[in-house]
Amino acid sequence: MKSDLDIAREAKLVPIQDIAWKMGFDAEEIVQYGGEIAKIKWSALKKRVDGPKGFLVLVTSVNPTPFGEGKTVTTIGLTQALNRIGKNACCVIREPSMGPVFGIKGGAAGGGYSQVLPMEEINLHFTGDLHAVTSTHNLLSSLIDNHIKHGNELDIDSSRISWPRVLDLNDRAMRQIAIGLGGPANGNVREERFDITAASEIMAILALSSDYADLKKRLGGIVIGQRKNGFPVLASDLQADGAMALLLRDALMPNLVQTIEGDPAFIHCGPFANIAHGNSSIIADKLALRCTDYVITEAGFGSDMGAEKFMHIKTPASGNPPDCVVVNVTVRSMKLHGGAFGKSASKRPSPELVRKKDVEAVISGAETNLTKHIKNMLMFGIPVIVSINRFYTDHDDEIEALMKVAEKAGASACVETNVHADGGNGGEALAEAVVANCQTHMAAGRPFTPLFNNEMPVIEKALRIATRIYGAEGINLYPKAHRDLEQIQKWGYGHLPICMAKTQYSLSHDAGLLGSPNGFEIPIRELRLNSGAGFIVAILGNIMTMPGLPKIPAATNMTIDEDGELKGMFS
Secondary structure, eight states, rough: OHHHHHHHSSSSOOHHHHHHHHHTTTTTGGGEESOOOOOEOOOHHHHHHHSOEEEEEEEEEEEETTTTTOHHHHHHHHHHHHHHHOOEEEEEEOOOOHHHHHHTOOSEETTTEEEESSHHHTTTTTTSSHHEEEEEHHHHHHHHHHHHHHEEEETEEEEEEOOOOOESSSOGGGGSSSEOOOOOOGGGOOEEEEEEGGGOOOHHHHHOSSSSSHHHHHHHHOOEETTTTTTTGGGGGGHHHHHHHHHTTTTSOOOOEETTOOEEEOOOOOTTTTSSBBBBOOHHHHHHHHOOOOOEBBBBBIIIIIIIHHHIIOOOOOOOOSSEEEEEHHHHHHHHHHHOOSSSSSOOOHHHHHHOHHHHHHHIIIIIIIIHHHHHHTTTTTTTTEEEEOOOOOOOOOOOOHHHHHHHHOOOEEEEEEEHHGGGGGHHHHHOOOOOOOOHHHHHOOOOOSSOOOOSSSHHOOOOHHIIIISSEEEEOOHHHHHHHHHHHHHTTTTTEEEOOOOSSSSSOOTTTTOOSHHHEEEEEEEEETTTTTTEEEEEOOOSSSOOOOOOOOGGGGOOHHHHHHHSOOO
C-alpha cells in the first residue's frame, strides 16, 4: 500500500470555500489560510449557537500499543462512511502536537484513505494555535517573574509559584531547571519546570471555553501560586488576563479542513489525555452539531483516559453528552494484553510477533481489556459499539474471536472496519450501526449517568474513577497530595472535577499491568490546581507532564529535498 504521504499528495482537494458551503457558511463567514484551511469567524458561531442539534458520537479505544490503534483513522473513516450512506456528517478532532510528531508518531492526521488534509500543514504549524497557547502561557510566566523583580506588590512567595513554562516539543532536560542565574539583572533565582504545551492549563481553557467572555474569565481565574500569607494569587491579580485573551483571539476560532473524500472536518485544540483532559474544543462540537446531523469526535487514548474525562470534564462544560460510543480495538492490542508480546505495554512488539496468529492471546486480551472498556462506557447509560480496525496482519479467526467477546461483554454491535485501506467504503457497516444506536438512544430519552457530581468531595471522585473505571481496590494519597488537597479545599476549589494523569498503556497507573488488572491501589503523588480550566489534576505514579524522546526519535528520519518537499515523514 502507498504511504500516507503519497496518498495525501495524490488526493484532489476541494477548495475550502466549498467545504464551508457544505456546512452552510458563506465566504464572508470564514478566514482563509491559503486555499485549503480556514477558521470560522466568531460572528458565524454566534449566529448558529441556538439552532437544532445533531447526534454526537464519541470514539474511544482500548489501552493502546505504542503503535497506536488507529482511533483517529476510525473517527475520520466513520465520518466518510456516514456521508457515503446519505447522512450529513463531520468530524471534530484534536490538533497534533509537535512533541509526538517528532517523537514517536510522525503524524496525527489519520492515515491511508481516512485522512484529514492538508496533512503536512496540519501536523506541523497548522494555523498557529499551539504557538498561540505556548506564547500565552509563557507571557503569564514572564509577567510573574517581572512582578517579583519590580517590587513584588502582591507579596508572591517565589518558592511557591505553581505556574510552569511550556514548550511544544518533548524535552526531558526541561522538567526541572533553575532560572534567574547570572545576577540581579536577570531576575530572581528560583526553581522552574517546563510542561509540554498540550498539558498547559491554557490549552485546557481554550478547549473548554464557550465564548470570549468565558475565555477571559477562565484566564483571570488561573491560580499561579500563593502569597507569603498563604492566600492564592490569580492571573487577574497580575492584570494578565486581557493580554492573554488577546493572544488567543484567533486561536478560539475553530479550524475547518476536509477529509480525503471531501467531507468537512474541524481540528481544534490538542490537550493530551494522559496528562490533560484529552478532548477537542466544545466550541467546535457546538458549531458542528448545529451544521450537521452527525458529529464524530474522539477522546485521547482509552476509555479510562480521554473518554472518562469527556464524561466528567467536557460534558458538564458543553452540556452535550454523547449519543453513542464507539470503542476502537485491534487484534494486535488484544494480543498484547493477552500476553503475546511480553510483560510491558510500553514497548513496540516485533513485526514477526504481530503477524503470528495467536487466537488464544486475542481471546485472553479481549476477555479482560476490551470487556472492561465496554463495561466502562456502558456505565454512562450510552449505547456502545465495538469497531475492529483491521490490519493486513490480522487473521479471520482472530477477528471472529474478537467479535464474540465484544458481543458477550454487552456491546450493542461489533463490526469490522477497513477504513485505512478502503476509506469510507470500509466503514459503512459501522456507520449503519451508529445511526441505529443513536436513534435508539434518542428514543430512550438520551439518558446520561455520570459517576459523580461536583458536590462530591475530591477524594470520593478520585476513588470512584480508580475503583469503577480502572478496577483498583482504592487510592493511596501521598503526603504531598494530602497537603495539596488541604490547600485546594482551603482556597474553595474542592468542588472541582478531577483529571487523572497516568500511563495510557494500562487501565492502572503501571504500564506493566496488562489486561484488566486487580488487587492494586492507585498512587496519587500530587494534586495540581487548574482553577481556570475548572479541574484538579491528580498525578499518578511516575507520569511526566513533559515527555522525553525515544532512543530513536521520528525526527531523525525526517528532512526536505532540494524543492522543499518533505521526506521520511508520515509514512
